[in-house]
Amino acid sequence: MGIVYRSRKKIGPLxxxxxxxxxxxxxxxxxxxxxxxxxxxxxxDLPGPLSWKQDKSRR
Structure with a gap:
């Protein structure tokens, strides 16, 4: 497994x-x-470590 660089920049809700x-x-x-x-x-995001996800259907 290699090391992967990831970064996030928050600007309000974006x-x-x-x-x-x-x-x-x-x-x-x-x-x-x-x-x-x-x-x-x-x-x-649901309480605790849970979350609900809905993918957009792709055609």
């Missing part, structure tokens, strides 16, 4: 994600709900 190759994706997080531009998935 989160920019970076890898060793540069910009990767952006996310929007409002309260317990979040959406990621790369996976196009909705996620809701």
């Amino acid at each position: 989160v920019l994600n970076f890898t060793e190759n540069g910009y990767s994706s952006w996310s929007l997080k409002i309260g317990r709900w979040s959406w990621n531009s790369k996976t196009r998935a909705h996620r809701v």
Whole structure:
């Protein structure tokens, strides 16, 4: 297993994600709900270590 560089920059509810190759994706997080531009998935944080995720169907 190799070492992977990952970084996040938060600007209010907007989160920019970076890898060793540069910009990767952006996310929007409002309260317990979040959406990621790369996976196009909705996620809701649940109590404890749980979360609920809904992927956007791809055609």
